Amino acid sequence: MIVMDSKAQLTVDIIAKVAEHKMTIVNAAKLLNKSRRTIERYLQQYLKVGIQFVVHRNTGKAPVNKTPDSLKRQVQALIKEKYFDVNLLHLAELLEVNEHILVKRETLRSWAHNIHHVKRAKRRRAKARKRRERMESPGLLLQMDGSPHRWFGDKKSCLIAMIDDATSEVHAEFFPSETTVGCLKVMRDCIESKGLFKALYVDRAGIFGGPKRCNFSQMQRACEELGIEIIFANSPQGKGRVERAFNTFQDRLVPELRLNNIKDMASANAYLKHVFIPQFWQSQIQVKAKDRASEFTPLPTHINLDDICVIKEHRKIRNDHTFSYGNKLYLIDSPLKYSIANQKIEVRNTSKKGFTAYFAARRLQVSEVVETSKFDTEELEIQKKLDVLALAEKLGNISEASRLSGVSRDTIYRHLKLVKEGGADALKRQETPNLRHKNCVDLDVEKTVINFSLEHPHLGQQKVALQLNARYGLDISPNGVRGIWLREKMNTTALRVEKSLSLLKTA
Template sequence: MVFPKGGIMKKTRINEEVLKMRFDDIYGRYKGKQIRTDEAAELLGISVRTFYRKRERFDEEGFDGRFDYRLGKPAINRAEDSEVQKMTRLYEERYRGFNVKHFHEYAQREHGLKYGYTWAKNTLEKAGLIRKGKRGGDHRLRRERRPMAGMMLHQDGSTHRWITALDYNLDLIITMDDATSDITSGFLVLQEGTDSSFQGVKETIEEHGLFCSLYTDRGSHYWTTPEAGGKVDKHHLTQFGRGLKQLGIQHIAAYSPQARGRSERMFLTLQDRLPKELELNGITTMEAANDYLKKVYLPRHNQQFSVKAKIEKSAYIPWIGGDLNEILCHQEERVVQNDNTVSYEGLRLQIPRDDFRYHYVRTTVQVRRYIGGDLGLFFGNRCLGYYDAQGHLKNEKMELKAA
């Protein structure tokens, strides 16, 4: 290769010479019948048709002209410099930290970006705003999804700094359909527990209907586990397990981290995207974040990440069993004391006078603690009273309710 005097060969000129030399070598082997036409084309990384064209040009003019007329010419659909500057400035000033796919979605939806994901990724890499990712990913074994929506749901929680303006973590509770990856319920709480698990199931049933089974980890609010790391006790149920049984929902325990892979990967997506969106929208409270989750983020997330179930029919069935609050709650028995009161978690619940009987002394009643802390007192199916979280009677009207 001969370099021009007095300077350094430009990159396009170097590429031109390298391609010529490579073609000359492979074409010589082709002419000597050492390789076939398709093999020569494959070695050059071009189609057989393109190889024929370049062979004809080489025989006619020996590439005295250009080997590839595209080299050195700007692409027809090349973005304007102003568009590149606008996009890089937008990422740097407003969306710093977003992954490329997340940023590209916002840029197209909110700022009218007309170029594709690959262009955005390459441009941000060239500008030094993101690091070049490694090729490929972790090797995973595929677990078949349930074929129909409503056959099995996952529920799990993730502790994370979801709201960056706060100096403490919150728990995000997610209930997700195995067949479609559709998030049927999602909200933030101070700490995961029985009430948050009840709420996830309640919201799912109210929105979609009663489902067949629920897959969870072996946390203490889900299961009783006699030995640490051992099998769960399916006979001594937790309050949550009792609620599922009362609804007729099968409860399935996970025995390995791999078994929860689908929900774990979903949380990685949420941890990458949700905090950035909350910060971008100036959300600094858990209440505002839950409102944004329900009205904006989850509908958009489901539209983007949900998949089509193998069978179009749904296994969800409408709930017609009465008030879900009376099932998805803590239920404990107490014996009424001589002054017609019941002791419950440090509170004294006074049973009001009614026309059904003179008193309830020494009878066994059921205390129900609902999601949020309010209480209910029942004698069989008969409601004796509703109380606030401090134990104050909310009403004195006796109502017959289904248990």
Template sequence: MSLITMSQKELNRLEAIQKIRARRLSVVQAAELLHISRSQVHRLLQAYDRAGADGLVSRKRGRPSNRRHTQDFRNHVLDLVRAHYPDFGPTFAREKLVERHGLGISKETLRQWMIESGLWTSRRERKRRIFQPRGRRDCFGELVQIDGSHHWWFEDRGPKCALLVYIDDATGKLLHLRFAKSENTFDYFQATKAYLQEWGKPIAFYSDKHGVFRTTHASEKDRSSGFTQFGRALYELNIDIICANTPQAKGRVERANLTLQDRLVKELRLRGISTIEAANTYVSEFIADFNARFGKEPYNPKDMHRPLAGHENLDGAMCHKEVRTVSQTLTLRYDKVLFILEPTELAKSVARQKVIVCDYPDGRLEIEHEGTTLPYRTFDTLRSVNRSEIVGNKRLDAVLAMVADMQAGRELKRSEKAPRRAGQTNHMFAIPDGSVSNGYQKRGQRPAPDRAAQP
């Protein structure tokens, strides 16, 4: 028997036996070294004396196991897998064989059978997908990668939040950062608006397939164009948006997120910053230092950013827009609120026509028709009970008092399709002249009842 065909365990035993015969090791010491009994050491010595090194090799080597399954059983199992579970993994296929066919077999045995028969490919043999590097774009502002990174940016000093990152593909420079409570359309509106005001319009933004940028159900986002609200805003400003199929495709912003999660977190810790507002104030200083350290010069010095055209309204584009039809009584509904247009000559002329409801990130809401803003007042169907309107009827007063208490005790829920954003409390009830309609100062807050005025 060649030493090459011996296992490591058998080689260790051979070395110990040879040392015993050379009187350099005792039987007791060999038993402790090999973790076997002294009787087993004596048996190994006898086998070595009879056949030399070959006597230490297991006689089961090369022979089939006494517990192996028959060839007919193997073929039966593989036939079932081919017929019923061709795309199942070994673990899942084994569960179904036990559950549906009553065939007991270990998953590792089934794995080996499936690999040998070509029904399964081991992870080591699977071809890894190759992502070849892509060169940078030539010009600054030609392609800007955007992404949101959810992280514990303030560690244990503040809540988990999102960082919206804008990075130039040609130079690797950070162009804008904004902290937000979540990655939503209205925060992207505000961040992109600030970016465009500072740098101008890039040729295209490069993003992932987040719902802010891409939708497979256009009718649920924008009934008129098929874009998401963010995509529609960029289209109005003549900016393209490209969605990457994989995170590796937009690797520049993904790698920047890892760097930010290391450096920016520590910079915020050193400065004791623990709020989104304070972090947004600091990021301009961090961007300047980051770009000085890691920014590259573009291959072509031309800046591809474009200024806003005269007909382009940045503030008007960066808002949530939905189309509504005005009724004959000059009313329309949006987010379960009834809007009543002031009966001006223009408002009377748009009866049964479509208008655009513009919901701005700062809480303003305007109703437009062909570029003209229509004045309105609101009637909130969820807040139809007002304690100040209760009259002297005692029975009616008691019923309405109970209803008002029930409404005050539960959350006022809006439509699921209505826009949502964090930090906006004055949404929808500020009328165009700046006053507040229906007596409510902020959305979600009910004025305290004037109990002294009750009968």
């Protein structure tokens, strides 16, 4: 059976007419848009094999360069199970490096489309923006930002990055969140490795100053001391270099951290600095600047980054040369010729070394002031009891001491007895479970209330009191029921249900 389309059917009809001498070869060539030689070849084949000439001889045969189906199934299984969050370009690289499978781009794209597993970028209608050319030399402008994301493990962390606008050279590190300390550390690492740069391009977040911090922040102060100018972007697209860098990091770094089973921050930072940036970023993303002359300047010898890349705050000195910091009181121990009361000192806080205090660029020796602790609650209660006993001894009349202090005579007699037997320590509250107050209900009544409440945990205190009075003739008030519930920690329906279930399990 020969299946032909409309084009093949037209070719057969015209060649048949040529064979029957109803049409010339010249006209057939014009109708089929073929050369005379092709029509003659078609005619020879038609006279030899009939209408089968129109069917190509390779029809139904597998191409010589066809990729095996087993390889296709293997790659699709790897996409579903292992590389499900990787884009196509990254997928081709990982297959070649990790699985030693080399597949052409279009073949891999068609295989991924067949299983509906293609990672697509989020697209939205964008505004028309004017293109800004890169800076001509490295070190003229660096962009900085942080990207909170679930980079590794189950918790979110923040990747703080700085990228050179001229070359796309990147300096980055993971932190628990986007903080001033993290930004200062990344900037310090960049300065130590490359040198001082001219300007820093950032957004209007509070960390970098701007209107949210009344045009002051620790980052802004550090940049001013280093001679670095801060430029605030009016939109994310203004610092698009670092924004697009985060897209690349999220697209490539997250799958690689997962494939290498990295779930802690130390390992993630090590992989980022020693593997990802040197092997991928520097070879495929980083570019050469138009002007090879670097604008990075060496750090002057008189500048100490330990004194600049820290959190600096100011505290006012009290008249006794003390100041408060971190909810603690500190005393200045350094020998001073004159008083510095009411003056402000500079407190430099580092996360590893604690803090140091400076006045007029001179480091001060400080020590923590340990204040005397006040009496605790139990000691106050004992002191009150002893004061009442002292009042009774002074007046020589227990009744008068009871009237003046508001303590009953029975309590005063009991405290006197305890002091005679064991001294002042005997006045401490004794936690004895067997000691019951004289106003407590009988143990049998309490057990009945507990058992009935556990059998009917959804009844309230008033209904429980009514039911006990009707069934067992117990004269107990709703407040008495609630008092028993509070002592037994079963004052809510959930607690009573939980306690009844635990009793059933133990039984």
